[in-house]
Amino acid sequence: DAGVTQSPTHLIKTRGQQVTLRCSPISGHKSVSWYQQVLGQGPQFIFQYYEKEERGRGNFPDRFSARQFPNYSSELNVNALLLGDSALYLCASSLVQNTEAFFGQGTRLTVV
């Protein structure tokens, strides 16, 4: 069975641009969460979607948005990129909200 897949794996963007990151959960998993991991720190929670509805949001500005599609895949959008948005973006999926979460390999975003 395929695990959580994220695309692209690496991305370089310029300040002020917009970016879309994609996540496909494990088949059957209905919950998707997004995390930002800055170098040298632990992941920070950005969003959680369950059954296509936003169920949680971390302390991130409105430049960050996300959505979940009917097939439970998800997109994370970041507008007006800042240098500080450079990080590893991780997606995690779980069967339902309160079960074990499995992570993808992440998208490494560099803003120049």
Next chain:
Amino acid sequence: AQKITQTQPGMFVQEKEAVTLDCTYDTSDPSYGLFWYKQPSSGEMIFLIYQGSYDQQNATEGRYSLNFQKARKSANLVISASQLGDSAMYFCAMRVRTNAGKSTFGDGTTLTVKP
């Protein structure tokens, strides 16, 4: 709010020896789960072990065991018989019942296994 503290930025262990990675947590929610993840340089978070707040026994998964001391709010990871492939970043994380979709992570411990 939940908080995870990992006080060891880096740890070294000799191959085949055991090592303990420390984790303390703070939450007012009586129902929670504690997780340990391994993150190699490739970036993927690999789930290692889980302990529920109401579990009576310490969790074990192969060479991994979790030393859960609820009164002290600690959830240390013990890796027995260390292998060179265990060299990685290790994160302790928590999820609480009232916000089950969100994991709160510590800042991690870098483990280096010496041959």
